[in-house]
Structures are given as structure tokens and as C-alpha cells.
Amino acid sequence: MNNSSSSLKIQAELDLLDALLEEEQPIAWYPSAWESEADLKELDEQLALCDCLTDEDVHQRLQSLLTQVEDLWSVTTLQKSLVEKFAEFVPQDLLQRLAKRAIGLSEKIRDYHYSLAEQLVHCTQEILPHWQEEDLQVLARPFAYAMRGGESEPLDTTLNQTPTKPWNQLSEIEQARMGLAIARYALSELEQHPQHS
Numbered sequence: 001m002n003n004s005s006s007s008l009k010i011q012a013e014l015d016l017l018d019a020l021l022e023e024e025q026p027i028a029w030y031p032s033a034w035e036s037e038a039d040l041k042e043l044d045e046q047l048a049l050c051d052c053l054t055d056e057d058v059h060q061r062l063q064s065l066l067t068q069v070e071d072l073w074s075v076t077t078l079q080k081s082l083v084e085k086f087a088e089f090v091p092q093d094l095l096q097r098l099a100k101r102a103i104g105l106s107e108k109i110r111d112y113h114y115s116l117a118e119q120l121v122h123c124t125q126e127i128l129p130h131w132q133e134e135d136l137q138v139l140a141r142p143f144a145y146a147m148r149g150g151e152s153e154p155l156d157t158t159l160n161q162t163p164t165k166p167w168n169q170l171s172e173i174e175q176a177r178m179g180l181a182i183a184r185y186a187l188s189e190l191e192q193h194p195q196h197s
Contacts, residue, residue, distance in 0.1 A: 078103060081189055086182055090167045094127045095182070101126040102186040116187075117144035123183035128176055136176060143180045 078099040083092055101123050105114075114122070120140040121133055128136070170178060 078186060078189055082182065082186060085185065088166075089164060090178065090182065094167070094179075097126045098123055098179070098182060099186060102183065102190060106187075106190045115144065117141055119187055120144055120180050120183045123186065124176065124179040127179050131172075131176060136180070139173070139176050140180050143184050 079096050082095040082099055086095055105119055105122050117137060117140040120143055121136040124136055124140070125131065125133065165174075167175065167178070
């Protein structure tokens with residue numbers, strides 16, 4: 001065993017030495033070292049990527065990249081807003097997850113017609129996965145219908161009615177109510193600052 005492993009090591013070292021001492025040296029990328037513009041042009045043509053992608057492909061990929069950057073920016077902005085408002089009571093990781101869910105949901109709303117209560121439930125399920133959707137629907141109704149069109153109490157009044165104890169000291173129902181209030185705040189922020197796609 002020892003002889004075979006040492007012979008493999010010796011062989012690897014010899015192969016490395018051969019590769020280093022090859023007569024054909026790699027091309028150094030010093031444009032001033034080239035003798036003519038023609039050499040550079042020939043290399044440029046060999047490495048051209050424009051033959052692989054059409055203008056439409058480049059445009060689609062650029063749009064996809066810009067959408068991803070916008071989404072990241074939106075999530076970060078919403079996360080910052082939620083952290084500023086609720087970090088004293090709710091762990092930041094829960095706020096971040098809720099912000100991501102709200103952004104993702106705002107994109108789906110264009111395709112599906114969710115009621116405000118359904119939107120609140122979908123957002124809150126991210127931070128309360130052990131709750132049944134039907135149970136969250138019951139708790140979401142007051143948040144959704146009290147806010148509809150600004151008819152009743154404003155959002156800040158509802159947020160002021162939520163418990164002000166740290167998250168881990170809240171009962172499960174208080175956590176659900178707090179989560180729904182935060183989800184409503186997040187959706188309100190997204191309504192005020194709509195996402196562009």
C-alpha cells in the first residue's frame with residue numbers, strides 16, 4: 001500500500017513538472033505585447049459570445065436580471081421598514097420572511113384575485129406555519145374589513161391595539177394577531193410604494 005501511494009505521489013509530481021516545463025507557454029494578456037491589431041481581432045472573433053446569443057436573448061436576460069435586482073431592492077426596503085417598526089417586539093428573521101412573502105404575494109395578486117383577508121393569511125402563514133388557514137382566516141377578517149377603503153379605523157390604530165410584549169412572551173393567538181397586523185402593514189407599504197415589473 002505504501003509503495004503504491006508513494007508511486008502515485010511521484011507520478012503526480014512528474015506530471016506537474018511536465019506541465020510546468022512544457023515548451024508551449026500560455027499566452028500572456030498584455031495587449032502591448034501583440035505585434036499587430038490583426039492578432040487581437042482574430043482572438044476576439046474566436047472568443048465572441050455575440051454569435052451565441054441573439055439580441056432577443058440578451059434583452060430577455062437583461063430584463064430578468066433587472067427584475068431580480070428590483071425584487072431584491074423591494075424586499076430589502078420592506079424589510080428595513082418592518083424592522084424599524086417592529087424589531088422591538090418581533091425577531092428580525094420573522095420580519096424578513098414576512099417581507100419576502102409579501103413581495104412574492106404582491107406579484108401573484110396581479111394573476112389571482114385574492115381578497116385582503118386571503119392576502120393577510122398567505123403572508124402570515126410564513127411565520128405561523130402551524131396554524132390552519134381557516135383559523136387564520138377568522139382572525140384576519142377584522143384586519144381586512146376594518147381597513148377596507150379606509151372606512152373605519154386607520155392602520156395605525158389597529159397596530160396600536162396589538163400586544164407590545166416581545167414575540168416569545170405572546171400567546172399563540174396574540175402572535176397570530178401580531179403577525180396579521182404586521183402583514184397588513186407590509187401590504188399597506190407595498191400599496192403605497194407599488195412594485196414595477
